[in-house]
Amino acid sequence: MRRLADASAPERRKWYARGAFFHAEDLHYLKFLIGEGARVLELGCGTGELLAALRPRYGVGVDFSAGMIGEAHKAHPHLTFLVGDIEDEAFIRQLPGPFDVILVVDTLGAVDDCQGMFENLHALCARETRLIVGYFSHLWYPALKAAETLGLKMPQPAQNILSPADVGSLVALADFEAVKSERRLLLPARVFGLGRLFNRFIAPLPLVSSLCLRHYTVCRSLRHRSADVRSASIVVPARNERGNIEPAVQRIPRFVEDLEIVFVEGHSQDGTWAEIERVRAVYPHYDIKAVKQPGKGKSDAVFAGFEVARGDVLIILDADLTVPPEQMPKFWEAIRSGKGEFVNGSRLVYPLEVQAMRFLNLIANKIFSILFTWLLSQRFTDTLCGSKALRRSDYARLKAARGYFGEFDPFGDFELIFGASKLGLKAVEIPIRYASRTYGQTQISRFRHGVMLLRMVVFAFLRIKAM
Template sequence: MGNQIKVKESKYGNFLKKKNWYYYKQLKDFYKINIPVDKKVLGFGCITAEILSSIQPSYGVGLDIGEEMVKLAQNKFPGLNFMLYPAEEPIAIQEKFEYIIMCNFLDRSSDVWRAFKNLDNLTEENSRIIITVVNPFWDSIFRILEKIKLKTPEIPYNFLFRADIANLLKIFSYNIEREGLFLLLPIYIPFFSALINRYLSRLPLLNNLCLMQYIIAKKIKRQLNNRELSCSVVVPCFNEAENVAECLRRIPKMGKFTEVIFVDDGSTDATVGVVKDLMSKDPRARLISYPENKGKAHAIKAGFEAARGDALMILDADMTVMPEDLENFFWAISIPGVDFVNGTRMVYPMENEAMRGLNLLGNKIFSLLFTWLLGQRITDTLCGTKVILRETHRKINMTSFDRWGDFDLLLEAAKLRLRIVEMPVRYKRRLKGESKMRPFKNGFKLLLRFFIGFKELKLAKSTNNFQKVNLKNLRAF
């Protein structure tokens, strides 16, 4: 039955390619223009089979997650090599490639970070990666077309902008050479398609509406090896007795050593007793407890001050961010030059009821405000998972205005001019216990903290600039 489904899917994929031939032709032409012939090329995703063939590589390999798609591609293009993409393991290829194609692959990848990490052993200095992804603006258009039966329903796309991809590429030592958008009209209408896609799509406002985003980046030599660090995972807890055992079990071992510090923030359930029992079974577990509920920020501060690890991590006990994702955070903070890693839940599709609509709206508004305030792209201000180096945290002052601690950490990181990178995480709905976030009550306090940050960062900077200008005028006078 499973094979029949795969065959039907592959036949349907061929039908779609015939129906949308103009769209696929534009993608093929884009890659042909940017990749010379007789190069070693690795392609990700089933779409790349035709692209690889048209490029005429000296050695071409295609990867796909579907076994049936791999078989079909290999039969159709016997001069190329096709393999299954091992999403959870390193890619078992010894060859180094001159060009990497990711055509509509990151849109559906379950782990964008791992996809880039897997390239480390497949590329060398001056290797180029060419990425095309769907513009998230079109997500709403696709949903409307699906509802009125003009488009076949598909699984949701990852919400990736070029800036998000560029952020990850820079972490993995790629230099962005070119980026942009193309293909405003993805269907063929004689005369109009050429007019719109060649000329009108280049106009400033219309260009932002194009269907496809692209990035071309070149691998540069990494100057320093990753830092060897130990790790402290701080888990703030308030009435999380049902979750702490599973949370500890799923936290991976990282670096020279890993400790897990459960900070009991005045729980009224059996959280303390459960953690004490865990401590007798798992040497990684530690406990800090106090009787009064003082908020997550206080719990984080207490955990960080007691931590012995070099990298300080925060993980919510509800496991809405998967503990397994901490390995990606640890790898990122180990890279020289990365000072602060902020989780973002705004890339992968969320599970139903993982985040309430009002919380999602508030988060997006605060993200826009903080991007402007900090001068760095921040897509998720309230993700509970963050990582900072212990030596850096000593310079941070956490206030009493932010009960959650997220805004304090981001604002203090900006004051210290730390390099903040974002890590996409898969956000799950809470299975046990209840959320502690109250949109209106907490939203007002967070807004207050934002205005304090505005005064500290923007107004203070403007005042200093004004004083410097006056001082120069006085000297000139």
């Protein structure tokens, strides 16, 4: 196999150019998963075209073919290329990790021991590292061999045949967790200009996606999942919630020694700001911050609170207290233990109190949960629950990518969910018992905001699924 790769190295670029449309489609999705400026390791890099196209801050490519690596050095001298056996634990350990992304694309087919190879990669991982495995669907194997016979594809020896389920099983055996899996690329050729159209709008659809050529699995290392966090900030956006300010402080458990409460007041008409100031004075032994949001809407309030919060973990608690403050330790523990990296509350598991959620709201939430589970390839039963948690360091990365999705979400829920999905964060949900309001009225204009959220679904389809 190595001799074949060495012999074909000078012709590699010719074959790459011949399959330019396929490689462009492949790169398009990988660029969504991997932002520019990351530390990227590609195992089985060939002549380095993919690694170079990702524009890493620091890129390392490894291949067992000296011929391929020689071509890569000549074409991309700004990157690091090494000849080595990716199944050799000693070789892997001497690579300059950790990396932000470890990329294994079309490499599993030539690996003798996939589980062992994956196990060796933990030495190059940090908590944030994402392992991205790209491979072809076994349904396409006969067509790909026929393409080789017809001179349409670079010849390869017999390959391992692995489905997405097989990849998920192998990474699980090696102590990696598959965060999400995607199928892409229905047409690997332009086909009179229809290729891009089909790949963007038809390929992602349910059932149709099972026919796609490509599958991608995004994984994280379970040996590095524990988060070194020692402090938490509970951000409480509050508009016309005067009667809930003191109960919020009284009911929030002291689940970590270094805990701060950040109230973000949103142009209230009922004296909420004065009440926050009063409560701060009455409870001096609590670390309470108070800020006035600069703009409008819950989204603006949440992000204003995040900007001044100093905790390692950021937790959102709505000031209406319909999500019980007593549940906040569960959000903290999910992050601290590493079981989740983005924690979302779910109000739709336990029975609801009478009048806790209007019927139309309940139906809308159910519909949105189905749509977003499909869009994001992770389970979400209640996207509109206000309580969420994530690490402050992950929020900093998420914030940098917020503009990708636009800023027309009135609540902030979807900006956080989409951003977490783009980063490949492991999402978990915590069921909570949703309570009725005891003070004030809802700040939600149901139909107007519902239309805006429907626009967000369409936008997410175009930017995440049909891209």
